[in-house]
Amino acid sequence: MTTFLYNRLFLASDTIFRVLLATGKTKDADSADIKQLADTLNSNASNEEKTNFLIEYLLAQRSVLLDAAKTLLFVLVIFLIGRRLVKLGLKLTSRWMEKHEVEVSVQNFVMSFAKVAYNMILLFIIAGILGVSATIVAFVGSAGLTIGLALQGSLSNLAGGILILTLKPFKVGDYIIATGAEGTVQSIDVFYTRLSTTDNKIIVIPNGTITNSNITNASKRMLILNFTVSYGSNVQELRTRLLDLLAHTEKISKEDKMEVVVDKLTPFKVQMQLKAWTKTEDYWQVRYSLFETLKEIIEENEAKLSQ
Numbered sequence: 001m002t003t004f005l006y007n008r009l010f011l012a013s014d015t016i017f018r019v020l021l022a023t024g025k026t027k028d029a030d031s032a033d034i035k036q037l038a039d040t041l042n043s044n045a046s047n048e049e050k051t052n053f054l055i056e057y058l059l060a061q062r063s064v065l066l067d068a069a070k071t072l073l074f075v076l077v078i079f080l081i082g083r084r085l086v087k088l089g090l091k092l093t094s095r096w097m098e099k100h101e102v103e104v105s106v107q108n109f110v111m112s113f114a115k116v117a118y119n120m121i122l123l124f125i126i127a128g129i130l131g132v133s134a135t136i137v138a139f140v141g142s143a144g145l146t147i148g149l150a151l152q153g154s155l156s157n158l159a160g161g162i163l164i165l166t167l168k169p170f171k172v173g174d175y176i177i178a179t180g181a182e183g184t185v186q187s188i189d190v191f192y193t194r195l196s197t198t199d200n201k202i203i204v205i206p207n208g209t210i211t212n213s214n215i216t217n218a219s220k221r222m223l224i225l226n227f228t229v230s231y232g233s234n235v236q237e238l239r240t241r242l243l244d245l246l247a248h249t250e251k252i253s254k255e256d257k258m259e260v261v262v263d264k265l266t267p268f269k270v271q272m273q274l275k276a277w278t279k280t281e282d283y284w285q286v287r288y289s290l291f292e293t294l295k296e297i298i299e300e301n302e303a304k305l306s307q
Contacts, residue, residue: 075129082122089118104172104187106165112190157191160207164188170217175280177216179209184281198281220253221280223287227294228269233301235262235270241297246276251286253277 093114097107165188170176174185176195181203183195193210195203229238239260246258256277264271274294278286 075126086118090114108187109165156208157206160211161190163211169215174217174219177218179205179213218280220277221283223276223278225274228271231270238301242274251278251282
């Protein structure tokens with residue numbers, strides 16, 4: 001057990017000093033001492049000799065280690081404060097967009113970018129404190145090039161997301177048909193658009209695929225109900241009642257034209273049509289509900305004629 005603990009301690013110490021040497025936290029004159037320490041720790045000397053040598057070195061380097069500890073403590077404090085500021089920044093960004101009534105799809109897209117950007121700023125601040133900012137910049141640059149070449153498809157999806165938000169062929173809440181799938185747009189994210197189908201399935205489509213295909217925005221659908229009444233019916237009174245019904249039906253679009261018209265005259269009945277617009281996802285529910293109410297109104301109308 002003692003030998004295991006010694007080995008763990010020596011390994012940890014060796015790693016710490018190698019990091020200090022690599023990051024420039026020690027003076028050039030100390031490089032030889034660090035090399036000597038590493039050689040001693042990795043030699044065949046007894047554990048007692050290694051321990052004595054390590055203690056002597058730590059005492060000699062206590063000022064360097066104390067500075068490193070202070071730096072790490074300061075970095076920890078900055079990280080904790082920075083994380084709180086990132087959350088605050090995201091909250092303020094979200095509130096600003098809500099206050100200015102920015103579309104939900106744009107809000108989701110901007111918040112995704114803001115989260116990455118704020119955390120990158122925090123990373124660069126911490127790197128600057130540690131004195132490795134130049135290394136981080138070079139690493140990010142080379143990594144960015146490598147990732148960019150490896151993720152060309154993802155970049156295409158990113159560009160597709162920007163095009164969707166700029167050209168606005170659809171928005172969150174619209175019912176669309178694209179790439180052989182259809183459903184209500186649930187969210188427009190950085191790389192993907194999510195659709196919710198009428199049978200409660202979630203379809204995830206890459207933005208690049210959507211922008212390179214035909215898009216049918218079927219957010220509204222015309223509702224046409226055919227029904228017949230007798231020739232003795234008061235068509236004008238019936239039209240007034242049905243238009244009032246449409247005006248008070250919650251899921252009927254009030255912005256579009258609503259009509260009740262005579263469509264055809266048959267030998268025994270007058271065929272009429274009720275026309276209105278509703279959201280595609282509400283179409284069948286509204287249709288069934290209106291048919292029930294329409295039946296009751298027609299029965300009342302026929303009852304008046306029989307009196």
